[in-house]
Amino acid sequence: MATPEFIRAIRATAGQQLLFLPGVSAVVFDDEERVLLARRADTGRWAIIGGIAEPGEQPADTIVREVREETAVECVPERIISVQGLEPIRYPNGDRCQFMDISFRCRAVGGEARVNDDESLEVGWFAQDDLPSLEEFAVQRIKRAAQEGPAWFAYDVPAGGAPAPEGPPPG
Template sequence: MAAPDFILKLREKIGHDPLWIPAVRGVVVNDAGHILLGQRSDNGRWALISGLLEPGEHPGPGLVREIFEETAVVAETERMVSVGVSGPVTFPNGDVCDFLDIVFRCRHVSGEPRVNDDESLAVGWFPPDGLPDIRPKDREASTRRSSPEDQCITSPDRWPTGQGRRNPQDCGVPASCACPAGHGLRRPAGSVSGRVKPARRRRP
């Protein structure tokens, strides 16, 4: 999928220089306590639902938008779980990015999970004690979902300067940014400033 226009325009101005990109992940929990995961189409691994924020988009509504776009599940954010940084990441074309990683615990509101775009091969609910092979960061975030409500973890997890190229698929980069400078942020029909109105979506 094509990179978002706003990133392409920035790259025209700054070339391969480091670009700071805000990203969000969601630990979506249903009434049974199960966690929503998607199997990424870029590397086949299961992961928390994640994505990049559009310019001026608030993290909460942005995550709700990403969850619906990818899984057809309507969710709402309950609280922030952690804030960290992933990067610097060097993509094969030379682009360098740092990602602000904001994680929310979310509540399932409605909708049955299904593959809703081309970023996932499969989506589904998993019990906390039966999660598939997911990245350590996603497993840690899933564990933190039950931390005290007044506790938000801020993690200084930046890689040491000078470590150079990292594989974007292994370093916390959202599926929507699996190719250089991101791919495929699309505002769904019926959304306003990132706030999704699922009722206007037609299901096959």
């Protein structure tokens, strides 16, 4: 995955310390309700499309850009399906990041799905009942996107606080 220039600039002074970064992901549906997936070049695994917001960029604009850059598909965001802080990760070079993921349900409105950059090995549309092997986090976002309802978010109830909202457990 290409590291954005603004992160390289931060790393020049911050070193490998933990960076908290704004991430976005998209469950993109076509007119047949198939899901757009890409097989990542870095892991070889199928995944939904995602990326990092650039400074000053709105999250919805980020996901439209990322889907276009990675798959050549034009999409429009329909709604937020989840907001979740992810577990910190350490990359092979030692850099540490923690992403705040905002996941969108999107609708494809143009373009032909194809590998459009060096981040993917394959790109394709998949029926929801015939998905390739995916990480559980991606499966949960696809399920949430296929359902109607409010955005899901993680919420730890403080002692004596209000009850947690109804909804599926973190995925």
